[in-house]
Amino acid sequence: MTLSMLDARRMAQRSASSSSSFPISGSTAPSRMSRICGIRSSGRRATRRTGGRCSTAVQVNCTIAMPQPNHSSKTMQFPQQQQQQQLSGKQVEEQAMLRCIQTDQSVPPSTGLLDPRTLRWQGGSLEGAYERCGAVCSEYAKTFYLGTQLMTPVQARCIWAIYVWCRRTDELVDGPNASKITPQALDRWEERLEAMFQGKPYDELDAALTDTLSKYPLEIQPFRDMIEGMRMDLFKSRYYTFDELYEYCYRVAGTVGLMTMPVMGVDPSYKGPVDKVYRAALALGTANQLTNILRDVGEDIRERDRIYLPLDEIKQFGMTEEEVKACIHRPTQGKVDERWRSFMKFQIKRARDYFQEAEDGVDCLDVKARWPVWSALILYRQILDSIEKNDYDNFSMRAYVPKAKKFTSLPMALFRAMVPQNQNK
Numbered sequence: 001m002t003l004s005m006l007d008a009r010r011m012a013q014r015s016a017s018s019s020s021s022f023p024i025s026g027s028t029a030p031s032r033m034s035r036i037c038g039i040r041s042s043g044r045r046a047t048r049r050t051g052g053r054c055s056t057a058v059q060v061n062c063t064i065a066m067p068q069p070n071h072s073s074k075t076m077q078f079p080q081q082q083q084q085q086q087l088s089g090k091q092v093e094e095q096a097m098l099r100c101i102q103t104d105q106s107v108p109p110s111t112g113l114l115d116p117r118t119l120r121w122q123g124g125s126l127e128g129a130y131e132r133c134g135a136v137c138s139e140y141a142k143t144f145y146l147g148t149q150l151m152t153p154v155q156a157r158c159i160w161a162i163y164v165w166c167r168r169t170d171e172l173v174d175g176p177n178a179s180k181i182t183p184q185a186l187d188r189w190e191e192r193l194e195a196m197f198q199g200k201p202y203d204e205l206d207a208a209l210t211d212t213l214s215k216y217p218l219e220i221q222p223f224r225d226m227i228e229g230m231r232m233d234l235f236k237s238r239y240y241t242f243d244e245l246y247e248y249c250y251r252v253a254g255t256v257g258l259m260t261m262p263v264m265g266v267d268p269s270y271k272g273p274v275d276k277v278y279r280a281a282l283a284l285g286t287a288n289q290l291t292n293i294l295r296d297v298g299e300d301i302r303e304r305d306r307i308y309l310p311l312d313e314i315k316q317f318g319m320t321e322e323e324v325k326a327c328i329h330r331p332t333q334g335k336v337d338e339r340w341r342s343f344m345k346f347q348i349k350r351a352r353d354y355f356q357e358a359e360d361g362v363d364c365l366d367v368k369a370r371w372p373v374w375s376a377l378i379l380y381r382q383i384l385d386s387i388e389k390n391d392y393d394n395f396s397m398r399a400y401v402p403k404a405k406k407f408t409s410l411p412m413a414l415f416r417a418m419v420p421q422n423q424n425k
């Protein structure tokens with residue numbers, strides 16, 4: 001039994017035995033989170049991940065039901081949170097990555113840590129649960145969904161289940177009920193996560209992820225870390241150094257790489273060190289998140305008074321926080337300030353460096369997983385080109401990749417997936 005499973009067991013024991021349903025928002029009356037995915041930000045929180053199309057075609061009505069807590073969650077800290085407080089952003093990431101590798105290597109390939117016989121779910125067929133995850137993924141993340149079609153059906157379903165959990169977690173602090181979300185609600189979401197790792201899902205979508213845990217050796221740490229990233233978003237509106245921002249990027253996006261690695265798998269012919277592939281996965285998450293941040297600078301300031309840019313770097317480029325808040329932009333000339341332009345060039349270069357680090361690892365992935373990953377990489381990176389085309393004006397313009405360009409990128413991604421260039425390096 002791994003350390004994480006022991007942790008999970010301990011946490012579940014602290015969770016209550018009663019399983020009455022109540023909303024995670026913390027209000028006492030049962031309520032429904034009507035849609036979990038792709039809904040535009042309530043404006044309460046940064047707009048970094050609000051590009052999803054708003055649609056009612058696939059509504060995922062789910063009560064976020066939780067075991068009744070038997071402790072005062074206000075002051076409670078999970079053991080790993082206490083430990084992590086001392087660590088820098090990169091150390092937090094490194095620790096989680098090593099844990100994931102250790103967990104992955106503790107069992108034969110494609111074996112989960114959870115014994116399928118311990119799965120307690122009587123709320124319907126798992127087939128139906130996965131189908132629902134697939135429907136959500138195809139509605140809100142079409143490119144990912146399309147990419148998963150090259151994977152084995154089992155792999156694809158497990159990626160959808162992970163996607164849905166990430167989306168729901170993000171939706172807690174970025175969705176229509178975001179204003180009701182308290183730190184305690186996130187504690188309860190975390191308890192529910194721990195319960196899943198004990199084989200005890202609370203609803204159909206959780207059941208799909210719990211089943212995934214019996215198929216692949218997923219480590220709990222990145223899931224906890226993502227929840228902690230959402231906690232950061234509740235309290236933190238400024239980042240003083242890149243290390244602070246890096247930690248945020250790891251928590252909300254790098255974690256996705258760690259969660260999906262065991263499902264995607266490493267190419268059997270790859271003979272290099274496995275941590276290189278994990279580092280590439282983390283780099284892709286960071287690159288994607290930095291790109292989202294750069295795209296949404298203006299919206300984040302205007303709608304949420306948030307600056308996801310290192311303040312010390314803003315200063316190094318000769319600007320003040322107040323100037324950035326006032327949007328360094330000369331609307332009369334339709335131009336951004338030269339200092340802002342140089343600052344943005346620096347930020348874009350850094351995001352591209354992370355994309356480059358990610359590129360070096362994609363070819364080491366199992367061939368079936370490469371297409372969705374190349375697609376994510378190529379499409380997100382193009383947002384950076386678009387910011388450049390907008391003359392670095394991310395205050396009054398939103399960079400995007402036109403549909404036609406997206407369309408031509410997919411075969412390019414397929415080609416890169418089929419014809420590896422970096423393998424075994």
Ligand SMILES: CC(C)=CCC/C(C)=C/CC/C(C)=C/CC/C(C)=C/[C@@H]1[C@@H](COP(=O)(O)OP(=O)(O)O)[C@]1(C)CC/C=C(\C)CC/C=C(\C)CCC=C(C)C
Nearest residue numbers: 049050051052163166167253256257280281285288361372
């Ligand atoms: C196979 C594959 C590509 C799987 C990934 C599918 C998956 C589980 C995605 C979850 C994404 C998600 C809902 C994350 C929650 C937090 C969040 C919303 C982060 C932001 C994503 C973009 O959000 P959004 O769709 O709202 O963006 P728009 O605003 O619409 O533009 C993030 C920016 C982060 C997403 C992070 C990744 C996709 C990291 C992927 C990394 C890997 C799959 C590892 C690849 C492996 C190697 C070796 C390179």
